[in-house]
Amino acid sequence: MRKNIVAGNWKMNTTLQDGQALISEIVNMVQDEVTGSAVEVVVCPPFPFLSAIGRQLPAGGRFHLGAQNCHQKETGAFTGEVSAKMLQSVGAEYVILGHSERRQYFGEDDELLSQKLKAALAAGLKPIFCVGESLETREADETFNFIEKQLKDGLFHLSNEEFDQVVIAYEPIWAIGTGKTATSQQAQEVHAFIREQIARAYDAEAALNTSILYGGSANAQNARELFSQPDVDGGLIGGASLKSRDFTEIIKSF
Numbered sequence: 576m577r578k579n580i581v582a583g584n585w586k587m588n589t590t591l592q593d594g595q596a597l598i599s600e601i602v603n604m605v606q607d608e609v610t611g612s613a614v615e616v617v618v619c620p621p622f623p624f625l626s627a628i629g630r631q632l633p634a635g636g637r638f639h640l641g642a643q644n645c646h647q648k649e650t651g652a653f654t655g656e657v658s659a660k661m662l663q664s665v666g667a668e669y670v671i672l673g674h675s676e677r678r679q680y681f682g683e684d685d686e687l688l689s690q691k692l693k694a695a696l697a698a699g700l701k702p703i704f705c706v707g708e709s710l711e712t713r714e715a716d717e718t719f720n721f722i723e724k725q726l727k728d729g730l731f732h733l734s735n736e737e738f739d740q741v742v743i744a745y746e747p748i749w750a751i752g753t754g755k756t757a758t759s760q761q762a763q764e765v766h767a768f769i770r771e772q773i774a775r776a777y778d779a780e781a782a783l784n785t786s787i788l789y790g791g792s793a794n795a796q797n798a799r800e801l802f803s804q805p806d807v808d809g810g811l812i813g814g815a816s817l818k819s820r821d822f823t824e825i826i827k828s829f
């Protein structure tokens with residue numbers, strides 16, 4: 576079901592203590608200041624903090640717990656890895672998959688991501704599936720072709736029922752951590768294109784029902800303008816999710 580979502584991707588940041596202080600501030604601020612608007616908040620801390628941070632989220636409210644990755648297998652001899660089922664068992668509801676940092680630094684390709692998607696869905700997790708082009712691709716005027724291929728090869732193999740559970744995040748690589756946000760027009764253009772591709776691969780209803788988030792230097796100053804676009808249903812926030820005031824302001828931007 577299409578919802579407004581603000582998700583914080585903490586990446587490899589904070590200690591347990593810093594993370595607990597951060598989430599306690601965020602929960603208090605959001606509870607005090609965000610009253611009416613129907614926006615879901617997903618917090619994605621590093622693996623070791625999931626349980627502890629999850630316990631700090633008020634149950635049954637707008638807060639939800641997410642992880643940043645999972646392994647494609649359910650169990651087994653994969654030293655150092657974490658399965659989707661494990662994440663589910665500590666309270667995670669979402670998992671980010673296909674982030675450009677995973678694709679770039681850990682060699683995750685469409686084939687592997689397809690397996691991870693299946694594993695996440697089988698464990699009852701909702702994937703936040705990321706797509707996005709590099710600066711080179713944008714400058715070569717290949718953005719739409721590139722996104723189309725990422726969706727086709729990575730995501731559109733899912734059944735209708737499986738796809739229903741998926742949130743998509745458009746994260747142009749050139750905007751991640753660079754302070755260079757996509758303009759609201761650039762974001763809207765790609766989001767509308769993604770929706771069109773969903774309609775083609777599934778149907779119009781699936782397209783209308785999918786939440787599509789923007790990520791890449793989204794902050795307290797530009798969130799309102801980005802979120803006002805008709806096909807932008809929220810944000811996947813990196814740096815600004817580590818500052819309680821900024822993250823709360825982004826949540827308040829709806």
Ligand SMILES: O=C(CO)COP(=O)(O)O
Nearest residue numbers: 584751752791792813814
């Ligand atoms: O990669 C991101 C979220 O997943 C975006 O990161 P920044 O908000 O730090 O640019």
